[in-house]
Amino acid sequence: MVQEGQPISLPVDTAAAATRRAEALIPTPYGDFRMIAYSATPEDYTPHLALVHPDMKPDSEVIVRIHSECITGDLFGSKRCDCGEQLSRALQIAAAKKGVVVYLRQEGRGIGIINKLKAYQLQDTGLDTIEANEHLGFEIDARHYEVAQGILQDLGVNRIQLLTNNPEKIDAFDEGPITVVCRLPIVIDPVAENMGYLRTKELLMGHLFK
Ligand SMILES: Nc1nc2c(ncn2[C@@H]2O[C@H](COP(=O)(O)OP(=O)(O)OP(=O)(O)O)[C@@H](O)[C@H]2O)c(=O)[nH]1
């Protein structure tokens, strides 16, 4: 069991986590996608998800968004971050360009929703997003991307145009089987509530907002 303040670790067997379990066609406001669930075990309640355009061509350079779960932003539209709007934008682009959105269950940069809420509470006392993670005893960013590469391999995709502002996500592909041909920025207009968060990402975490 995870104790408060102790780093949690993501599933070690990333190859197993990229096992295809089920799929169905999902009509969204952006267009139709094939939703494919991947997990290490058949009964996993929080499998990783791939939303694949029905006419995606694996042999082409595929536009891919690797999106980290953010229940506050993605589902409830929280303005503390840019995730919700990035997800909508990514789905829009994937629908238009026959791309793929990989939805990784690494909430809170891998520390989970409970700890992310604790981090938010600390941020409300003046800490930034990095300091809050450290105060709780976590890495600044506990995410891994091997499973995303396994999912793309399962889809037969080898060359991608990656929708991200985070250079670390590109670096994560350096040693792997998938080639990132280029980065496509995914920049959302800031609002007052996420200005500080976005500034920290730009100045201290090296995110590229253009
Ligand atoms: N620990 C923590 N996680 C956060 C915070 N705000 C957002 N997140 C999580 O951060 C993840 C998104 O990471 P970001 O750093 O916003 O963006 P990114 O995915 O690295 O980069 P992009 O590809 O450009 O979106 C999601 O899992 C969110 O739940 C925060 O203040 N603390």
Ligand SMILES: [Zn+2]
């Ligand atoms: Zn978010």
